[in-house]
Every structure is written in C-alpha cells, then in structure tokens.
Amino acid sequence: MDFNGLSVDQAPPISAPIRFFLTAPLFAILAGVLILFSDAASLASRHSIEAIVITHAITIGFLSFVMFGALTQMLPVLAGVKIAKVDFVSRLSYTFLLSGVLSMIFGLWLNIQILIFAASALLGGGFLITIISMLLALKNVINFTPSIKAMITSLIFALLITLIGVHLLASYGVGNFSESHLFFANTHSVWAIFGFAGILIIGVAFHILPMFYVAPKFKRFCKQRVVLLISLGLLFWMVLNLFLDSYAIVAKIWIITFFWAFATTVHIKLNTRRRKVSDITIWYWRSASVFMTLGAFSWVINDFFNSEYIVIVSVMIGGGFILSIMTGMLYKIVPFLVWFHLNAKGYMSIPTMNEMINKRLATAQFVLFIISLIGFVVSFFAPYLLSLSAIAFIISMLILEYNVISPVLIYLKTIKTKPDFDMSMFAATTQQQK
Amino acid sequence: MSSIKEYLSTDHGRCDELFASMEDAVTKDIQSAKEAYEEFANATERHFQMEERVMFLEFEQKTGMTQGPTAMMRHEHAQMRNLISDMGEAIDDKDKDKFFGSSETLMILMQQHNMKEEQMLYTMAQQHLSADSERIVDMMNSMIVE
Numbered sequence: 001m002d003f004n005g006l007s008v009d010q011a012p013p014i015s016a017p018i019r020f021f022l023t024a025p026l027f028a029i030l031a032g033v034l035i036l037f038s039d040a041a042s043l044a045s046r047h048s049i050e051a052i053v054i055t056h057a058i059t060i061g062f063l064s065f066v067m068f069g070a071l072t073q074m075l076p077v078l079a080g081v082k083i084a085k086v087d088f089v090s091r092l093s094y095t096f097l098l099s100g101v102l103s104m105i106f107g108l109w110l111n112i113q114i115l116i117f118a119a120s121a122l123l124g125g126g127f128l129i130t131i132i133s134m135l136l137a138l139k140n141v142i143n144f145t146p147s148i149k150a151m152i153t154s155l156i157f158a159l160l161i162t163l164i165g166v167h168l169l170a171s172y173g174v175g176n177f178s179e180s181h182l183f184f185a186n187t188h189s190v191w192a193i194f195g196f197a198g199i200l201i202i203g204v205a206f207h208i209l210p211m212f213y214v215a216p217k218f219k220r221f222c223k224q225r226v227v228l229l230i231s232l233g234l235l236f237w238m239v240l241n242l243f244l245d246s247y248a249i250v251a252k253i254w255i256i257t258f259f260w261a262f263a264t265t266v267h268i269k270l271n272t273r274r275r276k277v278s279d280i281t282i283w284y285w286r287s288a289s290v291f292m293t294l295g296a297f298s299w300v301i302n303d304f305f306n307s308e309y310i311v312i313v314s315v316m317i318g319g320g321f322i323l324s325i326m327t328g329m330l331y332k333i334v335p336f337l338v339w340f341h342l343n344a345k346g347y348m349s350i351p352t353m354n355e356m357i358n359k360r361l362a363t364a365q366f367v368l369f370i371i372s373l374i375g376f377v378v379s380f381f382a383p384y385l386l387s388l389s390a391i392a393f394i395i396s397m398l399i400l401e402y403n404v405i406s407p408v409l410i411y412l413k414t415i416k417t418k419p420d421f422d423m424s425m426f427a428a429t430t431q432q433q434k
Numbered sequence: 435m436s437s438i439k440e441y442l443s444t445d446h447g448r449c450d451e452l453f454a455s456m457e458d459a460v461t462k463d464i465q466s467a468k469e470a471y472e473e474f475a476n477a478t479e480r481h482f483q484m485e486e487r488v489m490f491l492e493f494e495q496k497t498g499m500t501q502g503p504t505a506m507m508r509h510e511h512a513q514m515r516n517l518i519s520d521m522g523e524a525i526d527d528k529d530k531d532k533f534f535g536s537s538e539t540l541m542i543l544m545q546q547h548n549m550k551e552e553q554m555l556y557t558m559a560q561q562h563l564s565a566d567s568e569r570i571v572d573m574m575n576s577m578i579v580e
Contacts, residue, residue: 077546080554143557211545214454274454275541276461277534336542343513352535353542 012072012082014341016090018408020069021334023098024326025401027061030105032394040383046310047185053108058318060101060123063197066326068093068130070333071151071200078207079148081137089133096126108172116173124166131159146223150203153227157195157234164188187238194255195234197322199227202262209266212332213282214274222265230258249303256296263292263321280362284328287370291320315376327369330404331362338407346419356407361399368396438489438563439556441571442481446548449478453544457537464528471525475518476579482511484574489559492570496562503555510547514540 031054035043038050045051072090076082083089100122107115135155141148164184171177178184210217237251266289270282295316302309335356342350375389436444452474459470490504517540524533563570 077549078553080550143553145553207549211450211548212541214450274451275457276454277457277538279538332542336539339539340543348516352532353539354531354535 011076011340011344012086012090014337014411016086017069017073018334018337019090019094020065020072021330021404022401022408023094024062024065024069024330025397025404027057027065027101028323028397029394029401030061031057032390032397034105034109035390035393036387040379040386043386044311044380046314049108049111051311053105055314055318056101057105058323059192060097060104063318063322063326064127065097066330067197067200068097070329071134073333073337074204075134075137075151078145078204079138079141079151080143081140083133083137089129093126093130093133096122096129100124100126104169113173113175116169120166120169120173123169124162127158127162127165131155131162135159145206146227147203147206150199150206150227153231154196154200154203157191157199157231161188161192161196164191183242186241190237191234193317193322194230194259198259199230201322201325202230203227205262205266209269209273209285212275213270215269216272218265218269226258226262230255233258249300252300252303256299259292260296263289263296280331280359280366281328283366284324284331287366288321288324288328291316291324291373295321309380312377312380315373319373319376324369327400330400331357334404335407338411342411342414345415346421347414347417348420350414351410356410357403358406361403365396365399365403368392368399372396436571437560438567438570439552439560441574442485442489442556443552445477445481445484446552449474449481449544452477453537453541457534460525460530460533460537464525464530464533467525471522475522478514478518480577480579482515483579484577486511487580488574488577489563489570492563492566493555493559497558503550503558507547507551507555510543514543514547517543 034050034054034057038054042048042050043054046055072083072086100119103115103122104119106112107119135152138148138152138155165188168181168184168188171181206218206223209215233251233255237248237255240248240251266285270285270289295313298309298313298316302313332353335353338356339350339353369392372389372393375385375392379385379389452470456467456470456474459467486508490507494500494504517536520536521533521540524530524536560567
C-alpha cells in the first residue's frame with residue numbers, strides 16, 4: 001500500500017497558516033475605512049466600483065485568507081494528507097494573493113488600468129496555486145469522509161469562481177464588458193458564497209460541532225446528500241439564470257432551503273450539545289445561524305423587489321454568516337496553534353489557550369461586530385448611520401487583530417527562551433520518517 | 435464483534451461524554467468534581483494503553499513502521515497526559531480558570547488527535563490487521579490498566 005503523502009504525524013509549520021490569519025483582519029479594517037470614504041448611495045448598488053472593491057477586501061482579504069489558512073492546517077488532520085512543499089506553497093500563494101488583492105482594491109478604486117490587469121493575473125495565480133496544490137494533496141486520501149468530499153467540492157467551486165473572476169477583473173482592466181458580464185458576475189458571487197464558502201463551512205461543521213462540543217452527530221442524509229444537493233442546486237440556478245431567468249427563484253429556494261436547514265441544525269445542535277461551556281466561538285456560531293436564517297429569507301424576498309435589497313442580503317450572509325464563523329474559528333485556532341507548536345518544541349510552562357486572549361476584549365469585539373452588521377443593514381434605509389457602523393466595524397476588527405496577534409507575540413517571546421525539554425532528538429527521529 | 439476502527443472510535447465517543455460530564459461537574463462545584471475527573475482520566479488512560487500496549491504494537495509488528503504514525507500518536511498521548519494531570523491539580527487547587535484553560539486546550543488537542551486516528555491510523559490498522567481484528571479487540575477489551 002502506498003502511504004506517500006499521508007501525514008498522520010505531520011503538521012505544517014506554524015507560519016504557514018498564521019500569516020493568513022494575521023493578515024485577514026487588516027483587510028477587514030481596510031474595508032471599513034473604504035466604507036467611511038464611500039457615500040451610502042454608491043454602496044446601495046452592488047455593481048458600483050465602491051461596492052465591488054469593499055466586497056472583495058472582505059471576501060478575498062478576510063474570508064479567503066482565513067479559509068486557506070485553515071485548510072492548510074486542517075488537511076493533515078481532517079483528511080490525513082499534506083500539501084507538497086507546504087511552506088513554499090503558503091509563502092508563494094500568500095504573496096500572490098496579498099499583492100493581488102491590494103492591486104485590485106487600489107486599481108479599481110483609483111482606476112489604474114495596469115494595477116487591475118496585475119490584480120487579475122496575481123489573484124488568478126494565487127488562487128490557482130493554492131487550490132490546485134490542495135486538490136493534488138486530496139488525491140492521496142484513503143478514507144473519503146463526507147467532510148473531505150465537501151472540501152473537494154468547495155475547492156472545485158473555488159477553481160471555477162477564480163477563472164470567472166480573472167475574466168471579470170480583466171474586463172474592468174480593458175474597460176470593455178461582454179454581454180454575458182452580468183451573468184458571469186452573478187454566477188461568480190453566488191457560487192463563491194454558497195459553493196466555495198458555504199459548502200466548506202457545512203462540510204467542516206459535520207466534524208467540528210459533534211467533536212468539539214460533544215453535540216449529536218449529523219444525520220446520515222445530511223452528511224451523504226446535502227453537499228451534492230446544494231451543488232446540483234447551484235448548477236441548476238446557473239442554467240435557469242442563463243435560459244429561464246424568471247424561474248431562477250426556484251433554484252434559489254432550492255439552495256437556500258438547505259442553508260436555512262443547516263442554520264437551524266446548528267442552532268439545535270448547540271442547544272443539545274453535551275459540552276455546556278459557552279465561549280466566544282459559540283456566540284459566533286449562534287450569530288451565524290441567526291444571520292443565515294434572516295439572509296435566506298431576505299434573498300428570496302429580494303426577488304420580488306427587483307433585487308433592490310441585495311446589499312442587505314450580502315451583509316447578512318457574507319458578514320453575518322460567513323464572517324461570523326471565520327472570526328469565531330480564529331479565536332480557537334490561533335491560540336491552539338501557538339500552544340501546540342510551543343508544546344511540541346518542548347516548552348511546558350506556557351499559558352493555556354484561555355489565557356492567551358483577553359475574554360473581555362473578545363466580548364467587546366463580538367458586540368461591536370454585531371452592532372456594525374445591524375448598523376449596515378439599517379443604514380440602507382437610514383444612510384446617516386453608515387459612518388457610525390463603519391467606525392464600529394473598524395474598531396471591532398482592530399480588536400480582532402490585537403486578539404489574534406497576542407498569542408503570536410507570546411509564541412515569539414517564548415521561543416527566545418530555553419525549552420523545558422530538549423525535543424531535538426524526537427524531531428530528528430520524525431524527520432527521518434519524512 | 436466490532437472492528438478495531440469501530441471499537442476504538444466508539445471508545446473516543448465514550449471519553450468525550452465523560453469529558454463533558456467532568457466539565458459540568460466543575461462548573462457546578464469544583465470541590466466535588468474529583469470523582470467525575472477520575473472517571474474521565476481513568477477512561478482516557480485505559481484508551482491510551484489499549485492503543486500503546488496492544489493495537490500500536492500489533493500495527494508496528496505487521497508494518498515495521500515503529501517510528502511512523504504510532505510514534506507521533508504516543509507523543510500526543512504524552513501531551514494529553516500532561517494536560518489531564520494539570521486539570522487534576524487545578525481541581526485540587528479549586529482553580530476553575532486554570533482547569534478550563536487546560537480543559538479547552540485538551541479538548542482541541544484530543545479531537546484533532548482523534549480525527550487523525552479515526553481518519554488515518556485506524557483505517558490503516560484495519561487494513562493491515564483485518565485478519566486478527568477479533569483477537570486484537572478481545573485483547574484490548576480484557577486489558578488491565580497498569
């Protein structure tokens with residue numbers, strides 16, 4: 001039997017996921033600042049340059065960065081495979097994505113053609129490097145669980161939205177839009193939200209909720225069928241959008257039913273979990289569940305109002321659902337990685353995970369985040385609230401950056417000291433295995 | 435008779451239940467949580483020993499991989515034993531913050547360890563040891579904890 005690539009014993013270096021995690025909140029801060037410099041009328045349309053730039057500062061700069069960081073870390077654990085040359089791939093994709101998203105933001109905002117072209121190439125390169133290296137690693141899986149199938153599906157959607165995104169962005173560079181531009185833009189956004197992020201969240205939740213919170217397991221139907229049914233719904237939606245636009249709502253209801261059911265299931269699982277301890281991550285799961293439910297209904301209702309409220313739907317699903325879950329996850333994964341890597345290096349007298357992040361600051365960050373989301377929704381009707389909401393969002397993300405940087409500073413400070421145990425012998429042994 | 439994978443995966447679930455009961459007990463009253471702690475600590479130690487003294491040995495003998503995945507799993511067992519012992523000390527000191535600091539860390543370490551075992555190692559063990567599966571489960575079942 002060929003066990004090459006299988007990595008029950010190999011975690012990637014801490015820098016591989018951490019560089020993505022520490023950068024993500026900075027883009028959310030930048031998005032907040034850009035909202036401050038935008039007028040409410042421009043942001044009310046999803047097709048305005050301001051709305052496109054701010055959306056991508058969040059979706060690429062924050063969400064994709066966190067998802068790629070987390071996947072880098074989770075592949076060896078959840079799938080038992082490792083990305084080949086993980087450190088190199090992480091550095092390369094990070095550099096491409098970072099320079100790409102900055103080029104996109106400033107290129108579009110300031111209308112600098114060369115930057116827009118550069119962004120299209122850099123983002124295309126960054127996403128493709130990451131996605132393909134992960135899909136290649138997943139080829140080695142020997143036990144395809146529902147979570148792994150969901151990861152693969154999510155990455156395939158990511159691949160498709162990358163190709164569409166490269167085309168869309170290049171169109172802005174050329175300043176020439178094809179007749180199908182709107183169709184591609186719609187497909188890009190709906191597949192990104194529900195196909196890439198949504199399916200990944202659902203797939204990982206199959207494991208995370210029952211394991212970390214000792215909650216009842218997901219039903220067999222959920223684990224075996226839901227990802228497939230959502231994927232078919234997304235393809236069906238695209239076909240209807242192309243040929244029978246007036247019936248596209250049927251596919252929307254199809255897709256959203258599963259996400260609404262998922263949000264309700266999360267809520268029920270959290271209520272029936274055996275592990276009653278409540279923390280910031282639980283609050284984020286709960287807020288995600290509420291916003292997903294509201295967003296699901298809003299998305300369908302929005303169709304009856306000529307898509308007038310699509311920005312509200314985006315805030316609820318993109319911000320309230322996906323951003324909530326990603327932020328909640330950062331609060332667990334960053335301190336754990338710090339503890340895990342220090343412990344593996346032989347440091348025993350280190351702070352526990354709970355001591356690495358100030359609970360009050362985490363609570364303040366959560367409250368400000370929720371206030372800002374509600375503020376963004378309300379400011380659609382009361383534009384004078386937009387700046388205040390943006391300020392609340394910026395402060396919330398500044399606190400988040402501080403909260404995720406604190407454990408990393410503990411790591412950096414600790415590794416300058418001498419470990420309690422010399423683990424070099426052990427490291428040498430495991431190195432031989434590689 | 436269940437397979438090695440089923441038997442040990444089910445035992446993970448049992449330890450998780452005891453972990454949750456222990457946290458409940460500490461939340462209610464740390465003074466009287468020692469019993470729930472002992473129950474969790476003993477069940478987990480039994481699970482570690484079933485692997486280290488039975489299943490891992492059989493796996494290593496069959497595959498010749500003595501420094502591979504089983505070595506890393508043993509290392510993670512040592513990390514978890516340390517945390518479990520820290521939690522015991524926290525209960526003795528009636529220090530809830532210290533207890534939950536260690537229990538949270540243990541929970542994540544334990545679950546990512548369990549995922550690796552259930553996803554990879556047990557699947558590999560089941561493939562290599564399927565002919566002896568019944569005997570190995572019997573040995574684990576009747577093992578006396580040292």
